[in-house]
Amino acid sequence: MALPPPLSAKDEKSFAYETIKDRLPLIVTRIVDFLARHRTNFAKQYGEVTENECKSCISAMDKLRYEIARDKPILLLNDNHTDDIHIWNEYLQKEMDQGKVISWFQSNWLLVECYMYRKIAEAFNLTAHLQHVDPFIEMKQHTFYSSVQAIDVVLAQLNIDIEQTTDPVNNKSTIEQQFYNYMEISLWGNQCDLSLSGGANRSQEHDPFHQITELKTHILINHETSLFNYLYDQQAYLLNFDVCIDFVLDNAGFELLTDLCFADFLISKRLCSRITLHLKCFPWFVSDATKTDFDWLLEQLSNSSSNSVWQIASKRWQQHIQNGQWIIQTHRFFTLPYDYSYMQQISSELYCTMSQSKLIIFKGDLNYRKLVGDLRWPLNERFETALRGFQPTSFVVLRTCKADVQVDIDLKVGQEITKIDPRWMVNGKWAVIQAFFKKQTEKDI
Structure with a gap:
């Protein structure tokens, strides 16, 4: 049976387009705000090194927001100490090997929306003290x-x-x-x-x-x-x-x-x-x-x-x-x-x-x-x-x-x-x- 195409932001009249254009960047912005307000408290709790970890997470969020807005290619994950990374990267690599364009507005909505939250987790996973922080x-x-x-x-x-x-x-x-x-x-x-x-x-x-x-x-x-x-x-x-x-x-x-x-x-x-x-x-x-x-x-x-x-x-x-x-x-x-x-x-x-x-x-x-x-x-x-x-x-x-x-x-x-x-x-x-x-x-x- 031939399946219908996936929902995607390629259709500018779709809710997928509205989500990726407006809602996802707003969510990432709220994380930046959360980190900016709490980095002093994190430093008191975990030590001064946490200030730099907050800055690295903020930088990662800014980069993520930029990549969404500019429809940049989606990249493999690199927080190698997590037990799901090989499944994620095998999935992404398989898509790449098939010659598909994997980017925020061109790929299927389910993939890119899930990927955004996994990228948010990656930024926190790559720190020593913020791995268990919930930005939401x-x-x-x-x-x-x-x-x-x-x-x-x-x-x-x-x-x-x-x-x-x-x-x-x-x-x-x-x-x-x-x-x-x-x-x-x-x-x-x-x-x-x-x-x-x-x-x-x-x-x-x-x-x-x-x-x-x-x-x-x-x-x-x-x-x-x-x-x-x-x-x-x-x-x-x-x-x-x-x-x-x-x-x-x-x-x-x-x-x-x-x-x-x-x-x-x-x-x-x-x-x-x-x-x-x-x-x-x-x-x-x-x-x-x-x-x-x-x-x-x-x-x-x-x-x-x-x-x-x-x-x-x-x-x-x-x-x-x-x-x-x-x-x-x-x-x-x-x-x-x-x-x-x-x-x-x-x-x-x-x-x-x-x-x-x-x-x-x-x-x-x-x-x-x-x-x-x-x-x-x-x-x-x-x-x-x-x-x-x-x-x-x-x-x-x-x-x-x-x-x-x-x-x-x-x-x-x-x-x-x-x-x-x-x-x-x-x-x-x-x-x-x-x-x-x-x-x-x-x-x-």
């Missing part, structure tokens, strides 16, 4: 603090719903409605994406339970009923069943909290027995959640002496971790330039592990782009076709639309939405709960 940490934490009222509302209701003793057999309809609530709150939490805003604050200021009612009509594909029935039919609420879910997380801050609320609900109502939470290995796409972000969030909840609602949730989440019901993992595949159709080839152990799950929950726009290859599919292309063979198990994408790629939508429906909102594919105001259910084979049964 202030932005992520500010977004969390700006959302405290919404956090109060969600956690208060979650604690009530979980403390209620609800028999899954006799109260299926109650659990089903709660399932929809927490899935949709997790979905719309994906609007808090700092890479979309270039690092500008995107906090959650409204009551999420009220918001999901208002935004119901903005969910263009909604498979949540099928998903609830799929999980309910696994009968995880019967104690002798082991039903594992993988949750590939997206943004830190408020979105991460909403994801953990959904994960807490699934465990507490025994719709599954174990959840593996996948985080990024290093700072990625501005606000993507790392293990450090996860630990920081739990610390904020547990140390909030004036807010018992936060402490109750934190204690329950710590128990999930301690008893093995929440498993925290990072894997380098999620910060490679490859889309998911390459997972079995590049990271066979991850693919094998995910194949054991009953369901994978993918959060966010980047995961969607990687699932469909970031290609210019027709709007009405079948989701299964766009996956190009990636079928480890059944999965769902909870995504607010922030890139000009979407499948499984009728062309007439797409035209009607475009009349209402010409930028519906990229502004994060529309969403999908889009599922793929793997057909069972004799081997699976």
Whole structure:
């Protein structure tokens, strides 16, 4: 099958062009500002040599910003002490050997955007004292603090719903409605994406339970009923069943909290027995959640002496971790330039592990782009076709639309939405709960 071309900034009318021309340089500029403001503190913490390390990182950012603006060729990485560099450089070298032009505006969008964040990591990796500094940490934490009222509302209701003793057999309809609530709150939490805003604050200021009612009509594909029935039919609420879910997380801050609320609900109502939470290995796409972000969030909840609602949730989440019901993992595949159709080839152990799950929950726009290859599919292309063979198990994408790629939508429906909102594919105001259910084979049964 001939595949459509990749999304690329070669098309000046595309969101890829807008991203590379405007958003990426702005993100790099914010890192320069972060380093300039904090280099004195770093010097006090790690010694005067850190002043020069900050200067080297600033110089690297200035060079990166210049190369993006001038559409310079993309070069091989050179921080040789990292375990992913050979995969990155083999990928880039293969592209070069095929005679392809690899530059910011001429190459595929997925590659160059991922490459920018890996180049940012390279600058910090090449220092002795700043390797573990997250240049986006202030932005992520500010977004969390700006959302405290919404956090109060969600956690208060979650604690009530979980403390209620609800028999899954006799109260299926109650659990089903709660399932929809927490899935949709997790979905719309994906609007808090700092890479979309270039690092500008995107906090959650409204009551999420009220918001999901208002935004119901903005969910263009909604498979949540099928998903609830799929999980309910696994009968995880019967104690002798082991039903594992993988949750590939997206943004830190408020979105991460909403994801953990959904994960807490699934465990507490025994719709599954174990959840593996996948985080990024290093700072990625501005606000993507790392293990450090996860630990920081739990610390904020547990140390909030004036807010018992936060402490109750934190204690329950710590128990999930301690008893093995929440498993925290990072894997380098999620910060490679490859889309998911390459997972079995590049990271066979991850693919094998995910194949054991009953369901994978993918959060966010980047995961969607990687699932469909970031290609210019027709709007009405079948989701299964766009996956190009990636079928480890059944999965769902909870995504607010922030890139000009979407499948499984009728062309007439797409035209009607475009009349209402010409930028519906990229502004994060529309969403999908889009599922793929793997057909069972004799081997699976």
